[in-house]
Amino acid sequence: MERKKFLICIDSDGCAIDTMEQKHKKCFAPLMVEKWHLEGCREEAEEIWNRISLYSMDRGINRFKGLEMALNECMSRGYLREDLTEFSRWLKETDVYSNGSLEKRLGETKDPVLKKILDWSITSNQAIASLPPSKAFEGVRETLETMSVYGDLAVVSSANREAVEAEWNRHGLIGFVKEVMAQDSGSKTGCIARLMAEGGYDGDHVLMIGDAPGDQKAAEKNGALFFPAVIRREKESWTRLREEGFARFLAGTYRGEYENERKKEFLEALQ
Ligand SMILES: [Mg+2]
Structure with a gap:
């Protein structure tokens, strides 16, 4: 591939x-x-x-x-x-x-x-x-579309595979991703490690987007970068990623002060 x-x-x-x-x-x-x-x-x-x-x-x-x-x-x-x-x-x-x-x-x-x-x-x-159909957060589609031009996208989830694939299909998002890793693929840390090893990506060229401290940890353990979807501010987060964070990621200016600010904001929302 x-x-x-x-x-x-x-x-x-x-x-x-x-x-x-x-x-x-x-x-x-x-x-x-x-x-x-x-x-x-x-x-x-x-x-x-x-x-x-x-x-x-x-x-x-x-x-x-x-x-x-x-x-x-x-x-x-x-x-x-x-x-x-x-x-x-x-x-x-x-x-x-x-x-x-x-x-x-x-x-x-x-x-x-x-x-x-x-x-x-x-x-x-x-x-x-049998729950009513879920929605993708606002801004997700546009952001995935933009990012897919420059990078390989992979879903890294600990949820049940059938459920994840059904949701990404239903929202028309599956076409933007190259791979879906789910509950049956092992831990998120292991999944990211495997993707990185297979593709030979540099740590500074790997971004994990998540809404939980476990996502952040999985990124950090692999030397990858983390962008949080802040709880109750998901739409704002996805917009920020598309308009600001992703350009920094591509330019190599994401790590450090900018990433730390995002992490701080994220953890404060969870206390
Ligand atoms: Mg999550």
């Missing part, structure tokens, strides 16, 4: 596509309440889920890791008793946080909690699939 000099990695959920709030508030959180019979403290349990996955430094965390945190907090508040030993062991040992990997471990251990977690994850996928 012919490569350009620049690589731009784009997170999907909550960054390019406005899906985070709906997925968490209408699917993951209420289904956790349902599966663990937390109806008696629904409001508190959903608040725990949403705070962890949407409004904290853990925003964008993988669903399984988020579930471990949320269930542990529910237990420490006395809402629930559950033995998470096998689940925590799987989280530590697995390379890929996916239903397939969890199912494999369930086959080996027959642990009833793993079974419940797999059910919750599958039911969540079904619920997400």
